[in-house]
Amino acid sequence: MPSFIKALKSQVGRKYVTGITGVFLMLFLIGHLGGNLTIFAGVHTFNNYTHHLENLGPLLYVIELVLAFLFIYHAVLGISIARNRKKARPESYNVYKTKGGPSHQTLASRSMAITGVIILVFLVIHIWQFKFGFGEELARYTHEGVDLPQLRARVIEAFTNPVSAFGYAFVLAMIILHLSHGFWSAFTSLGMKHGETSKKVQAAAYVFAIVLMLGFMFIPLYIFFTGGDGSLISY
């Protein structure tokens, strides 16, 4: 087996690739949040934004395939790292002590596999709900001569339902937990940790995860608590 492939398959190599795929997924999330927030920018902006995405044509399929690959590869590697670690160290983290000083064990780090699986299940439901409308064809309308999808109305309708709104809030809280460790771990795996820097990276990880997810969470909760008719949404 070529040594490069061998290196990638090692525990360290897998951690490295999980880090890189995680960084790309975080970049996707920043872009996705930016797009989603256009829901507050007037009636047609969000629909126009999705119309532009549709217009990417075959390029959109390529982007979606790359995204799906990143999510799945990241998940498979993450779970295999967690399983290998468990095999190598069967006692629980609660009782484990390192010989060389304190290890970086937190609630977030211990629950990476669980929060990761929750995110993957969420993604299947999320795409089925918003991209495919649970099988219901998306209504369209014409604005200034452009044929637009009624995706904004679909999102608003979804979040006036408490199960959807609080379901999303719950999953987003799980994503905060996942990212707060994932961000730190990615940058550590990629070699950006030296003593004090580690603490700064951890602080940045918390800020990143919380700010990003509060941005996402604002959408379902605002829509729910204003009955889909708040001043930010109704113009």
Ligand code: HEM
């Ligand atoms: C308030 C929270 C969110 C809202 C309102 C939202 C909205 C949407 C909408 C409307 C679509 C369909 C886009 C289209 O059909 O063109 C979509 C797709 C998607 N969302 Fe979200 N999203 C949210 C949170 C998230 C989170 C937290 C993640 C990741 C963990 C995520 C990952 C995705 C993915 C991977 C797609 C599929 C992209 C594609 O196939 O083009 N979303 N989202």
